[in-house]
Amino acid sequence: MFSSWDGLCGIGEVARRAGVSVKTVRFYTDHGLLPEASRSSGGHRRYGPDALERLRLIRSLRTLGLPVATVRRVLDDDDAGRTGGVLEDAVAGQLAEAGSQLAALRWREAALRAVQESPPSERPVRLLLVGAVAAPPNTAPLARFWRAWLPPRMPARSVGAFLDAAVPQPPEDPGPAQVLAFARLYAMVTGPCDGGAPTQPHAHRSAGARESAVLYAGLAEAYDLAAVQMRRGREPHAGEALEGFVDAYARAGDVADTPGFRRALAGRLAADPRIDRYWELTAELISTHADRPEPTPGTAHDWLLAALESEAGMGAAVRRG
Structure with a gap:
């Protein structure tokens, strides 16, 4: 819960608490991943209490390499109360891709050593x-x-x-x-x-x-x-x-x-x-x-x-x- 009178907070506070930049919060909001609760009289974005947890989830998914489109599907799945089928598939796909990248790096390293x-x-x-x-x-x-x-x-x-x-x-x-x-x-x-x-x-x-x-x-x-x-x-x-x-x-x-x-x-x-x-x-x-x-x-x-x-x-x- 935020300490403001209306239980909402601005974009700067959300960014600071989540450990990301204001630019990042704005990006996720503009792409529909992080809904804003309202706008202030001056037109500034205001976020509800659940925004911080959602932002941390988005950051974790992006850190694992999931593209924005996949993150959106994971969030939609979570919002609908489904049990993570999209997330499981996404993680499995990232694991396979990481394995392929590691195999390529190992092969490239051995090739460089051969030269x-x-x-x-x-x-x-x-x-x-x-x-x-x-x-x-x-x-x-x-x-x-x-x-x-x-x-x-x-x-x-x-x-x-x-x-x-x-x-x-x-x-x-x-x-x-x-x-x-x-x-x-x-x-x-x-x-x-x-x-x-x-x-x-x-x-x-x-x-x-x-x-x-x-x-x-x-x-x-x-x-x-x-x-x-x-x-x-x-x-x-x-x-x-x-x-x-x-x-x-x-x-x-x-x-x-x-x-x-x-x-x-x-x-x-x-x-x-x-x-x-x-x-x-x-x-x-x-x-x-x-x-x-x-x-x-x-x-x-x-x-x-x-x-x-x-x-x-x-x-x-x-x-x-």
Whole structure:
């Protein structure tokens, strides 16, 4: 309650008690957020006892970053006696925006460190490399790269599952090396010379929609099983992962799994185009320990192919032909 005879007070007293400027009170009043109770005979604004509490609420909402239009909706909700649905949504939206801004700042900091820590002679090139990537980075170019590589008739669900595995998500708190790895991936898939998708593997080209779904679903399971062995430091060997790997190709081609089929498959896969650099950079991006690279679909494929070649009695020289 104000001490004046009519229980009202002027704009200066409201501003002083709320800890804001007179200009701020006038702004909120002019925008309909803080109603004035009346005007004095001299035309000065007068405010009622509830103005101070309302002004403090407005200031708190604005301090949290809510725009004026959202503040108005929150106040309207409160005036109507509703239980804060607008406020909850507004706070959730601000949290999401703050998280995005923090992610961008963390990425930008790591990018700056990547430039700062490079030898002076390399800084201009590295600056252009990391500067081409948005903060936080966008993985859409990587997804487009793989969509162009996958069989055109592959079911959407299978495409989505493959992209989830093949497109690495940038870490929320990256280090300089991870920023560089993503920047190099980005340059690889968007460059004018090498930006096109790699040639489709010969072992996959004849697959139709159903066969593609069968093949890629089976490969995903085999890669997961191989990854378990790789994290344990196991060398390529026969076992459940290899059986699933071969079975995926046999079922997709509707052929029997025989020793002859396995030898032929090993030969076809060894001769297929390779994109090792993509998987090397992916491992750098997603690995948290430099001495223990995280398996990727590409490295899991190599591990399984080595196991298949060993089982078929083929030398490692065949793989890199």
